[in-house]
Amino acid sequence: MMDRAQRAAYLEALGIDVWVPRAPSSTATVRPTESADVTPACAISASPGASDGHWDALRAEVLGCTRCGLHAGRTQGVFGVGNPRAEWMVIGEAPGAEEDRRGEPFVGRAGQLLDAMLRAIGLSRAENVYIANVLKSRPPNNRDPRPEEVAACLPYLRRQIDLVRPRVLLAVGRIAAQNLLGTDESLTRLRGRVHRFGELNTPLVVTYHPAYLLRNPADKRKAWEDLKFARSVFRQLTAGVPEDGHRS
Numbered sequence: 608m609m610d611r612a613q614r615a616a617y618l619e620a621l622g623i624d625v626w627v628p629r630a631p632s633s634t635a636t637v638r639p640t641e642s643a644d645v646t647p648a649c650a651i652s653a654s655p656g657a658s659d660g661h662w663d664a665l666r667a668e669v670l671g672c673t674r675c676g677l678h679a680g681r682t683q684g685v686f687g688v689g690n691p692r693a694e695w696m697v698i699g700e701a702p703g704a705e706e707d708r709r710g711e712p713f714v715g716r717a718g719q720l721l722d723a724m725l726r727a728i729g730l731s732r733a734e735n736v737y738i739a740n741v742l743k744s745r746p747p748n749n750r751d752p753r754p755e756e757v758a759a760c761l762p763y764l765r766r767q768i769d770l771v772r773p774r775v776l777l778a779v780g781r782i783a784a785q786n787l788l789g790t791d792e793s794l795t796r797l798r799g800r801v802h803r804f805g806e807l808n809t810p811l812v813v814t815y816h817p818a819y820l821l822r823n824p825a826d827k828r829k830a831w832e833d834l835k836f837a838r839s840v841f842r843q844l845t846a847g848v849p850e851d852g853h854r855s
């Protein structure tokens with residue numbers, strides 16, 4: 608469990624002022640999603656989750672994939688990282704240069720910021736979240752994915768989601784959100800709502816990509832609001848309360 612000091616350190620790493628609750632008054636109320644307390648946002652599911660055989664076969668398929676032209680320029684396919692039995696999945700856009708070199712999504716400065724964001728809500732790629740991208744191979748010069756590349760690669764992500772069966776999906780960045788939801792709506796319009804993904808209607812929440820936040824640190828506070836919103840959705844789900852679909 609993360610204590611207040613740890614959480615404060617992570618929020619400081621995000622560049623976010625820590626809100627300290629005042630002593631309760633007779634009129635003030637604090638909604639759960641605004642609480643400064645951090646309880647474990649999730650625990651690793653006791654369910655079997657990803658079948659090892661299916662998971663390994665899918666990984667091998669991705670690493671040897673030539674379905675689209677991106678295979679020609681990659682160092683390696685980037686399958687994903689984290690706990691394949693996690694109750695949270697984070698979905699990004701595509702590997703960058705460092706990810707392509709190391710074979711792991713979200714490394715480098717953006718990856719460090721993502722890790723700090725996740726830690727702020729009690730998540731860690733080493734323990735209780737799985738991280739993957741829409742595309743498994745790096746587009747040249749970090750250009751946006753092309754529709755035909757997404758069409759070729761998205762079935763892999765769908766199969767990953769089917770195997771992990773997360774409670775909540777967190778889409779980071781406009782490209783990931785738009786491709787997962789099949790929309791061209793702006794990130795601004797997609798934030799603050801619970802969307803649904805796939806046949807299992809998995810709740811999906813949208814926030815900024817950490818690389819964007821490195822360039823636009825003023826928006827880190829909005830990202831923190833998104834993370835708290837996602838955490839509240841998860842808590843309502845695990846408490847058996849249907850989420851209302853909008854940020855309060």
Ligand code: SF4
Pocket residue numbers: 669672673674675676677678684742743744745756759760
């Ligand atoms: S991006 Fe996806 S579909 Fe294209 S080669 Fe890589 S793994 Fe295959």
